Amino acid sequence: MTAAVLAPQGQLPMCPESIDFTEAIKDSPRFRASLAQHTQYFSRLENRLNEIQKHVASMMEFSRNYVSTFYKLTVSINQLCEENFTGNALAQSTIHSLSDACGRTVCLMRDFHEQSCMSLYSQLTSFLKTDLVKVQEARVHFDSMSASMDEALSRNASSTKARPSDAVDGRNALTAVGACFAHTTLDYVAQINIAHAQKDHLIIDALWSFIRETSSYFSRGHAIFDDWTAADNGAVSDTIAALAAKSRLVQRKMQDIHSLVPK
Numbered sequence: 001m002t003a004a005v006l007a008p009q010g011q012l013p014m015c016p017e018s019i020d021f022t023e024a025i026k027d028s029p030r031f032r033a034s035l036a037q038h039t040q041y042f043s044r045l046e047n048r049l050n051e052i053q054k055h056v057a058s059m060m061e062f063s064r065n066y067v068s069t070f071y072k073l074t075v076s077i078n079q080l081c082e083e084n085f086t087g088n089a090l091a092q093s094t095i096h097s098l099s100d101a102c103g104r105t106v107c108l109m110r111d112f113h114e115q116s117c118m119s120l121y122s123q124l125t126s127f128l129k130t131d132l133v134k135v136q137e138a139r140v141h142f143d144s145m146s147a148s149m150d151e152a153l154s155r156n157a158s159s160t161k162a163r164p165s166d167a168v169d170g171r172n173a174l175t176a177v178g179a180c181f182a183h184t185t186l187d188y189v190a191q192i193n194i195a196h197a198q199k200d201h202l203i204i205d206a207l208w209s210f211i212r213e214t215s216s217y218f219s220r221g222h223a224i225f226d227d228w229t230a231a232d233n234g235a236v237s238d239t240i241a242a243l244a245a246k247s248r249l250v251q252r253k254m255q256d257i258h259s260l261v262p263k
Contacts, residue, residue, distance in 0.1 A: 015196070016041050019189045025182050038192050039139070045199065046132055049124050056121045063113035067106060074102040094239040097232045104224055108217065116213035123206035131195045138191040145184040152177040
């Protein structure tokens with residue numbers, strides 16, 4: 001079954017529509033509702049990217065363990081050759097050839113897993129720690145200015161009932177805070193738009209880089225073993241055939257050993 005078939009069915013959340021700057025400046029209910037949608041969207045996005053990073057981190061850990069174990073296997077093969085095939089030049093040279101193929105595999109896998117997984121992890125981290133953090137920081141400033149705006153509105157409402165001079169001060173303060181709030185709101189909306197734009201190409205580029213590295217890994221592996229097969233595969237097959245023939249000869253000889261017992 002394909003990944004598309006396995007994907008969860010049902011209505012999936014869509015990317016929210018762009019925020020209207022006019023509505024943003026007015027701080028309208030429509031603007032606030034749109035903000036809530038974008039906040040939820042970025043929260044889902046962050047959770048999903050964190051999940052992907054968790055999988056990538058697990059892949060890196062599993063890969064390190066696999067490569068390390070594969071390396072230990074290669075060491076054990078070399079030790080097997082030195083300890084148990086001394087004096088058998090044909091077998092030793094063949095085992096060394098196979099061990100060399102294992103060593104090339106270790107190097108190839110180590111480079112692939114370190115480069116591909118780390119690159120994907122780092123690129124996603126960069127987006128999370130840069131673009132999404134900027135959105136969160138802009139949200140903090142927006143919330144702070146929103147609270148200041150509410151306070152200014154409250155003070156202005158109270159000052160209109162007091163002395164005329166207080167009313168003027170209240171209106172001036174409200175105007176200043178209102179202008180600052182408007183600029184902060186626009187900065188927040190701009191940061192949201194930038195994050196959406198960055199998300200599209202940065203995430204796709206990170207995934208594409210991972211697939212390119214994967215493709216390169218298999219291409220290099222194919223090239224390495226094409227060369228190895230051309231150089232050593234025939235020799236290994238000939239060695240196995242020669243050693244198998246020698247084994248059969250020994251077995252036949254062993255069938256006659258009882259003739260050595262005196263009658």
